[in-house]
Amino acid sequence: MVQPIVMEASMPEVIVTAIPAFTDNYIWLLTTGAAECAVVDPGDAKPVERALHREGLELACILLTHHHADHVGGVSRLVAATGAQVFGPHDDRIAGQTRSLHEGERIELPSLGLEFEVIEVPGHTSTHIAYYGHDCLFCGDTLFSVGCGRLFEGTPEQMQASLDKLAALPADTQVFCAHEYTLSNCDFALQVEPANEALQRRASQVEAARAAGRSTVPSLLGEELSVNPFLRCREPDVVRAARRRNPEAQPGASTLAEIRAWKDSF
Numbered sequence: 001m002v003q004p005i006v007m008e009a010s011m012p013e014v015i016v017t018a019i020p021a022f023t024d025n026y027i028w029l030l031t032t033g034a035a036e037c038a039v040v041d042p043g044d045a046k047p048v049e050r051a052l053h054r055e056g057l058e059l060a061c062i063l064l065t066h067h068h069a070d071h072v073g074g075v076s077r078l079v080a081a082t083g084a085q086v087f088g089p090h091d092d093r094i095a096g097q098t099r100s101l102h103e104g105e106r107i108e109l110p111s112l113g114l115e116f117e118v119i120e121v122p123g124h125t126s127t128h129i130a131y132y133g134h135d136c137l138f139c140g141d142t143l144f145s146v147g148c149g150r151l152f153e154g155t156p157e158q159m160q161a162s163l164d165k166l167a168a169l170p171a172d173t174q175v176f177c178a179h180e181y182t183l184s185n186c187d188f189a190l191q192v193e194p195a196n197e198a199l200q201r202r203a204s205q206v207e208a209a210r211a212a213g214r215s216t217v218p219s220l221l222g223e224e225l226s227v228n229p230f231l232r233c234r235e236p237d238v239v240r241a242a243r244r245r246n247p248e249a250q251p252g253a254s255t256l257a258e259i260r261a262w263k264d265s266f
Contacts, residue, residue: 016030059082246258
C-alpha cells in the first residue's frame with residue numbers, strides 16, 4: 001500500500017491515499033479525519049470496499065475524470081452499496097452521475113469540507129476533466145508523471161491547450177495521476193531530451209523507487225515542467241527532437257503530435 005500523503009491546506013487538512021487497482025491504476029482516497037471520504041476514478045469497486053472496511057470509512061462522493069472502464073467500472077457497485085454522490089464530465093457514456101461538470105465550476109464536498117475547481121482537459125478523451133484544490137490536482141489520464149495520455153478522442157491542439165492549463169497552476173501543486181507509468185515514461189523522455197540533467201536525476205530516482213517497490217506519484221508540477229517532454233513542447237531541444245521525425249514540426253501542438261506518435265510506438 002502506498003503511504004498516505006497529507007496536504008497542508010488552509011482548512012481542512014487533506015489526506016490522500018493511493019488504492020492500487022488492476023496492474024498499474026491508482027484510485028485516490030480522500031479523507032479529512034471525518035468518518036466520510038471520497039474516491040477518484042474507482043475503476044474497480046473491490047479494493048475500494050476493502051479500504052473502506054479497513055479504515056472504517058463511509059463513502060460520500062465519487063469524482064470521475066473520464067469515461068474509460070478502468071476509471072468508472074466500480075461506480076455502480078459502490079453507489080448501490082453506499083449511496084455516494086457521483087460527479088464527472090458531461091458524457092452520456094457515464095451512467096448514474098449525480099451532477100455533470102463543466103469548465104470553471106466548483107464542487108463542494110460538504111461532509112469533508114473540501115472544494116475543487118473543475119478544469120476541462122480534452123485530448124485523451126473528448127470530455128476529460130480534472131479537479132484542482134487544496135494544492136492537489138487529480139488529472140486522470142491527461143497528465144502523467146513525465147508523460148501524458150494517448151490521444152484516443154482528441155487532437156494534438158486540444159491536448160496542448162489542456163496541458164497549458166495545467167502547466168499554469170502553482171508549481172507546488174501535487175499531481176495525482178491515475179497510473180504508475182513513470183519508469184517507462186522516463187525511458188522515453190530521455191530519448192527526447194538526453195542532455196536534460198533534471199530528467200536524468202528524476203529517472204535515477206524513479207528507477208530506485210520502483211526497484212524498492214515504491215510509488216512514483218504524486219509528482220510535483222514544478223518538477224514536471226522541467227522533465228516532462230509533453231509540457232516542454234516549445235523548448236528548443238524538444239522541438240529539435242520532433243523535427244528529426246518531421247522537419248516541418250513547429251513549437252507547441254505540432255511538436256506534441258510528433259512526440260506523442262513517437263511514444264505510441266516506443
